[in-house]
Amino acid sequence: MAEFGISTGQLVAVVWDKSSPKEALKELVDVLQGLTGSEGQVFTENINQLLQSAHKESSFDVILSGVVPGSSTLHSAEILAEMARILRPGGCLFLKEPVETAVVNNNKVKTASKLCSALTLSGLVEVKELQRESLSPEEVQSVQEHLDYHSDSLLSVQITGKKPNFEVGSSSQLKLSVSKKSTSAKRAVDPAAAKLWTLSANDMEDESMDLIDSDELLDPEDLKKPDPASLRAPSCGEGKKRKACKNCTCGLAEELEREKSKVQSTQPKSACGNCYLGDAFRCANCPYLGMPAFKPGEQVLLSKNSLQDA
Numbered sequence: 001m002a003e004f005g006i007s008t009g010q011l012v013a014v015v016w017d018k019s020s021p022k023e024a025l026k027e028l029v030d031v032l033q034g035l036t037g038s039e040g041q042v043f044t045e046n047i048n049q050l051l052q053s054a055h056k057e058s059s060f061d062v063i064l065s066g067v068v069p070g071s072s073t074l075h076s077a078e079i080l081a082e083m084a085r086i087l088r089p090g091g092c093l094f095l096k097e098p099v100e101t102a103v104v105n106n107n108k109v110k111t112a113s114k115l116c117s118a119l120t121l122s123g124l125v126e127v128k129e130l131q132r133e134s135l136s137p138e139e140v141q142s143v144q145e146h147l148d149y150h151s152d153s154l155l156s157v158q159i160t161g162k163k164p165n166f167e168v169g170s171s172s173q174l175k176l177s178v179s180k181k182s183t184s185a186k187r188a189v190d191p192a193a194a195k196l197w198t199l200s201a202n203d204m205e206d207e208s209m210d211l212i213d214s215d216e217l218l219d220p221e222d223l224k225k226p227d228p229a230s231l232r233a234p235s236c237g238e239g240k241k242r243k244a245c246k247n248c249t250c251g252l253a254e255e256l257e258r259e260k261s262k263v264q265s266t267q268p269k270s271a272c273g274n275c276y277l278g279d280a281f282r283c284a285n286c287p288y289l290g291m292p293a294f295k296p297g298e299q300v301l302l303s304k305n306s307l308q309d310a
Contacts, residue, residue, distance in 0.1 A: 008035070021138075060088060062092050063086070108147060116159060128161075
């Protein structure tokens with residue numbers, strides 16, 4: 001039992017199932033009780049009743065599962081998570097399980113790598129394989145009888161995992177080695193620099209103080225009004241149909257608006273506004289009755305004979 005690292009005063013849990021021989025289980029408990037002494041205690045728990053047990057979090061220093069000689073215990077993800085919950089921070093889990101070494105499709109027996117991954121996903125750290133050996137005749141018979149599984153590529157593997165040195169949901173105050181800066185201490189200022197950058201109201205009235213007019217900084221070229229064409233974007237107004245850009249700032253939008261207003265002002269207007277649409281839309285006394293429909297903006301010239309006939 002030296003590989004389990006059990007010492008005096010520890011609380012140990014032994015998890016067993018229906019495949020565990022009773023005499024072997026009793027002998028294992030007696031040995032463990034001698035290792036823990038009178039100050040420690042050894043508990044036995046059936047794996048099928050573990051999820052319904054009343055064990056609180058961080059109850060055991062060491063948990064042994066499937067280590068009873070002749071047993072063939074399989075550990076589900078829920079069982080591994082429960083074992084991790086009732087382990088104390090820093091406690092160890094030792095389990096033994098038959099694993100498959102060949103590539104076969106089954107949902108019952110895991111491989112050694114999948115078993116290690118299951119322990120890691122349950123919240124344990126430092127997961128490693130301790131020993132791998134062939135199944136004894138008793139274990140082969142137990143697998144066939146209790147698991148109803150037949151394979152010639154099974155091995156027995158022992159794996160251990162450790163619970164982190166903290167409990168889920170725990171908090172700890174961080175101690176930062178940052179010295180507090182004194183708020184009363186002020187940075188020393190060079191007197192010469194302070195005098196250089198200080199400007200008072202009396203300095204503004206001093207006749208020896210030369211102030212620069214901001215207009216003198218502008219060249220004649222800066223005062224020239226820019227040509228609107230130079231402000232126009234290269235792609236603005238391109239194409240057969242001139243169209244201004246969205247949020248146009250070069251003046252093309254205003255230019256197109258003026259052209260549109262000019263065209264609308266030169267269009268002939270009538271009282272009803274339908275003379276250019278044709279007879280179907282003209283009034284009964286329209287002088288353009290019997291004439292073709294005009295185009296908007298087209299200048300209409302009537303001869304005197306047409307006016308007389310109308």
